[in-house]
Amino acid sequence: MFKKLVAIEPVGLIPSAEKELYNFAKEVIMYDDIPLGSEEIAARIGDADAVLLSYTTTLDDNVIDKCRHLKYIGMCCSLYSPESANVDILYAQKHGIEVKGIRDYGDEGVVEYVISELVRCLHGFDQNPDGTRAQPWDGLPREITGLKAGIVGLGKLGGMIANGLRFFGAEITYFSRSEKPEAAAKGYQFLPLNELLSHNELIICSLNKNTVLLHEEQFRHLGNRKLLFNVGLSPAWDEKPFTQWLEGDNRCFCDSLGALGDEKFLRNPNVRCMQTSSGRTKQAFIRLSEKVLGNIKEFLNEGNGSHK
Incomplete structure (x- = not known):
């Protein structure tokens, strides 16, 4: 189980999935707006050991370096390659932080x-x-x-x-x-x-x-x-x-x-x-939620987390 899990922006989880997060962390914080800049991102993460984010926020090496307790980054958005991701995956992995993303939900x-x-x-x-x-x-x-x-x-x-x-x-x-x-x-x-x-x-x-x-x-x-x-x-x-x-x-x-x-x-x-994502449907949010929770379960079942 994580000590503290923070969703630093709206990540598209359905209500039942948000409730299930409490099975994986002693403390859960869900932000409902997008952080403005790296300082605010780092402040929201604070001493959390797990973070969730969508595609609208970037976790670069500077932010990751300030968040020394991080063990898990869950991307609630498509992850195709480290080069195209909004998370500096290579830097995170170099510092022992697991990064998991999802695909094919929308x-x-x-x-x-x-x-x-x-x-x-x-x-x-x-x-x-x-x-x-x-x-x-x-x-x-x-x-x-x-x-x-x-x-x-x-x-x-x-x-x-x-x-x-x-x-x-x-x-x-x-x-x-x-x-x-x-x-x-x-x-x-x-x-x-x-x-x-x-x-x-x-x-x-x-x-x-x-x-x-x-x-x-x-x-x-x-x-x-x-x-x-x-x-x-x-x-x-x-x-x-x-x-x-x-x-x-x-x-x-x-x-x-x-x-x-x-x-x-x-x-x-x-x-x-249309100025909207055609993949953001009711069914897509259900599939997204299932995949995000599945990634967390897989990470914790492998013996990771602050407090098992």
């Missing part, structure tokens, strides 16, 4: 977002400010059937989006760090990135945070009259060529501002951004 909502926005675009289900119906992408309503769709990053989420699009009849090709036999078994064809961009009308980027693959050369291959979705946590492109690409007859879709990259793009008529 993917279903993101798949629904992509299908929803794509259908609205192809059919013209959007509404203009004056109440009239928006024009469909092709002038006439159109199905997903036969749409050439390219997935950039065929991980768990990218694979789920590909499966969803295929269900509706899209033709799927993908680019990833390596070819995937399981994708080939489904009929998905691997293409080099530039060829993928040229070949497809719809491109969906599903990449780890801070991974940028679309540079000036890639936008040249992408060309005009294209639909581009980004479902990652940060832009998948360099800003300058992206800005130029938006001047053409193209459209970009992002659920969150983080994925879009800059508020100035919200005013662009070719950008559709």
